[in-house]
Amino acid sequence: MTGALAALIARDVRLALRAGGGVGAALGFFLVVVVFFPLAIGPDQAFLRRIAPGAMWIALLLSVLLSADRIYTADFEDGSLEVMALGAAPLEVVALAKALAHWLTAGLPLAVLAPPLGLMLNLDITLLPGMIAAMLIGSLALSLLAAMGAAITVGLRKGGLLISLLILPLYIPLLIFGVSASGAQVGGASLASSAMAILGAIVLLAVVVAPLAAAAALRAHLR
Amino acid sequence: MELILRDLVCERGGRTVFAGLSLSVAAGEMLTLRGPNGAGKTSLLRSIAGLTPAAAGTVRLDGGDDGVSVGQQAHYIGHANAIKPQLSVAENLRFWAAFHGAGTARIEAAMAAMDLTALAPFDAALLSAGQKRRLALARLALIERPVWLLDEPTVGLDTASVGRLQALMRSHLDGGGIILAATHIDLGMARERVFDFGTPATEAAA
Numbered sequence: 245m246t247g248a249l250a251a252l253i254a255r256d257v258r259l260a261l262r263a264g265g266g267v268g269a270a271l272g273f274f275l276v277v278v279v280f281f282p283l284a285i286g287p288d289q290a291f292l293r294r295i296a297p298g299a300m301w302i303a304l305l306l307s308v309l310l311s312a313d314r315i316y317t318a319d320f321e322d323g324s325l326e327v328m329a330l331g332a333a334p335l336e337v338v339a340l341a342k343a344l345a346h347w348l349t350a351g352l353p354l355a356v357l358a359p360p361l362g363l364m365l366n367l368d369i370t371l372l373p374g375m376i377a378a379m380l381i382g383s384l385a386l387s388l389l390a391a392m393g394a395a396i397t398v399g400l401r402k403g404g405l406l407i408s409l410l411i412l413p414l415y416i417p418l419l420i421f422g423v424s425a426s427g428a429q430v431g432g433a434s435l436a437s438s439a440m441a442i443l444g445a446i447v448l449l450a451v452v453v454a455p456l457a458a459a460a461a462l463r464a465h466l467r
Numbered sequence: 468m469e470l471i472l473r474d475l476v477c478e479r480g481g482r483t484v485f486a487g488l489s490l491s492v493a494a495g496e497m498l499t500l501r502g503p504n505g506a507g508k509t510s511l512l513r514s515i516a517g518l519t520p521a522a523a524g525t526v527r528l529d530g531g532d533d534g535v536s537v538g539q540q541a542h543y544i545g546h547a548n549a550i551k552p553q554l555s556v557a558e559n560l561r562f563w564a565a566f567h568g569a570g571t572a573r574i575e576a577a578m579a580a581m582d583l584t585a586l587a588p589f590d591a592a593l594l595s596a597g598q599k600r601r602l603a604l605a606r607l608a609l610i611e612r613p614v615w616l617l618d619e620p621t622v623g624l625d626t627a628s629v630g631r632l633q634a635l636m637r638s639h640l641d642g643g644g645i646i647l648a649a650t651h652i653d654l655g656m657a658r659e660r661v662f663d664f665g666t667p668a669t670e671a672a673a
Contacts, residue, residue, distance in 0.1 A: 247565060247568045248565075248566045248567070250565075251562055251565035251566045255562045255566075258554070259554070262553045263553070264553070265553075318551075321547070322547055322548065322549060322550060323545055323546070323547025323548060323549040324549040324550075324551070326516075326518055326543060326545055326547065327543070327549045327606070328566070329517075329518060329538070330516060330517075330539055330541065330543055331566055331567055332535070332539060332567060333566075466518050466519075467518070467519045467520070
């Protein structure tokens with residue numbers, strides 16, 4: 245079962261990194277959205293510093309959602325999902341692997357890219373460790389929920405738009421506690437803040453619930 | 468080993484495709500499914516695999532592993548090939564072997580069985596329709612499972628490839644395997660029975 249998990253993660257990461265995989269597009273999108281904030285708001289450094297964590301979290305949410313569409317669509321259309329459904333590992337494990345692979349190719353690189361982009365928004369340097377930690381943890385939940393949305397909308401035309409509508413409301417608590425854990429509202433970053441703990445709790449909840457929901461949705465779609 | 472279907476009912480979108488279907492296929496035996504388009508051949512294969520759960524009735528593999536479903540003891544080769552175009556032929560097989568926990572020992576043999584060895588390093592996107600079908604069929608030789616559910620396995624295959632598939636099927640049956648295949652061509656297996664669906668359910672009722 246762990247063999248299937250590892251094999252699927254390795255394959256999805258490889259597919260994402262190859263031409264047309266979409267990793268570059270998600271990173272580019274993240275960059276563009278972050279760059280747009282100072283253009284829209286103006287060069288008020290104090291104001292940019294205040295909105296920097298929030299702006300970066302919104303850019304992160306949108307970038308993760310942008311690539312959510314690719315999680316299941318190809319596997320559904322080319323029949324891979326049918327073969328996976330008959331594998332020794334249950335579909336719940338498949339769903340978990342798909343979400344983890346998505347995090348490795350979306351959430352993880354985006355969180356790593358956050359520090360240099362933060363400088364563009366005049367982000368307080370002392371916030372960076374907490375912010376990177378919050379983004380690493382938070383994006384795991386973002387990917388799990390996005391994968392759940394992708395499983396529910398697989399096989400639908402224009403499913404990508406529907407994923408956003410379904411999943412964005414679920415991102416509200418992640419946005420609130422993510423920005424809070426990034427230290428924006430408490431005036432200082434702390435890796436052991438209560439917001440970080442709640443962010444971790446949301447991830448744990450998503451790890452359990454999202455694959456179960458995704459697998460149920462996939463089974464219904466395969467009929 | 469024996470695959471036993473009892474009073475199987477299949478419904479698609481509120482329409483009964485077939486009802487009260489009972490049959491059994493013994494080890495070493497092939498059952499060919501015949502019938503016009505829409506008769507329920509694919510639905511039957513998907514019901515046995517558990518992909519489309521039957522509305523009623525049971526599917527049982529007598530002498531199989533009771534701990535896992537019939538689908539998990541079966542290969543289902545459907546219309547879609549389950550191939551990733553961005554991966555090479557060898558990478559595609561390596562993934563399915565790892566996913567099914569089969570190890571890498573049989574990859575070479577599986578490629579040889581379907582004459583894919585020369586194509587191993589090429590991306591699957593470059594393959595022709597028939598070569599893609601061969602790559603899908605190579606899964607049969609890659610992972611050992613007692614029941615083969617084949618839906619139009621010969622689509623796109625040339626004569627030589629059909630011959631290779633026949634050889635693969637023959638050795639599977641000789642080893643005590645079970646095959647159910649929906650196909651319109653005669654594959655000439657030694658112990659072969661034909662199940663004819665006749666006319667589609669709705670047309671028969673009308």
